[in-house]
Amino acid sequence: MRAGSETTECSTGLPQLDCLLDGPTSRGISRVGRLHRMAAAKLLRGLGLYPGQEFLMMCLWEAGAVRQSELIKRLELDPSTVTKMLQRLEQSGHVRRRPDPADRRAVLVEATERSCGLRQEVERAWERLEEHTVTGLSEAERAELSRLLGRVEENLCAQTADCPPPECGPVC
Amino acid sequence: MRAGSETTECSTGLPQLDCLLDGPTSRGISRVGRLHRMAAAKLLRGLGLYPGQEFLMMCLWEAGAVRQSELIKRLELDPSTVTKMLQRLEQSGHVRRRPDPADRRAVLVEATERSCGLRQEVERAWERLEEHTVTGLSEAERAELSRLLGRVEENLCAQTADCPPPECGPVC
DNA sequence: AAAAATTATGTGGTCGGCCAATCAATTCGA
């Protein structure tokens, strides 16, 4: 291959061909995050759902009629994201919306009867996904992974937003 | 709140308000994946990059001129995704493309000189992201997390695609 | 009671990412 003679503009060294961009954890999270989402997509596709929607539907199945703002808080998503998800879910018949009589700004959201049949299948799909994800790990390893992910979640949540109001915790 | 009387269509029990949808690991991966991506976005925004683009640029900075198909293989992304990323990166002046003289189907991609100045900043941003991510974890915990993420990656990769060509491995 | 701040939602736009389908160029096989 003659490439690398004068066509290479930025080559700072030998082509390393390996893992560029240090940060084993970040790297792992990125890759696993994407793969996991794809796996979820695959499982949910047969149910007529897109990944992300399962959380929203579970909220509705669990809580019944709920204000959109409440949904946003629980899902910790951007309001505009939830608005658009609901528009699509409404059009696909999974969700119904109506104005909240108590507050003319608000919207009440609920799952349609039709959609309730999906609940079990979604739960089973999610179980299969979990199973597939942690296959080959011991109970102790699974617990440790969950715990470490929880720690990382706290790290990423802090300063980014307002997960648990720190309010002068152990340090300050 | 009077909701829950007759408006509740699917309520199968009490409003649990807690973590619906079992699967501690899956749940953690979803949340951490999203938070991590947002954190990356925040750090990269100042550099004029969107999350995901940093991997592509690192490939180019490292390898010089590269065929698009090679890029696709390394990034393990859908070809159409890479095509569109490159169109945007070209328009924003980070990347240049030209036909491959050796194969008239192929396209050679390289980073522009301008973009090379970003490399160090991207690497530093990525380091800060890693630091932020694993803050508070011991060395042992960090190593364990990376290891476990690697295992999960293998799980999710297998059957989903063709990461390491199995070709009659230890089992078959 | 009127003005100011906050809340609830929606719009428009941008990206990464996927799938399905297309088309040209190259390679393989009969």
Next chain:
DNA sequence: TCGAATTGATTGGCCGACCACATAATTTTT
């Protein structure tokens, strides 16, 4: 040699997710 299969890249469409901004209704403050 010539048709068939494969490879390289693109287009169009869809979704989740973000941001910035806008609007209406409610709450708070003065």
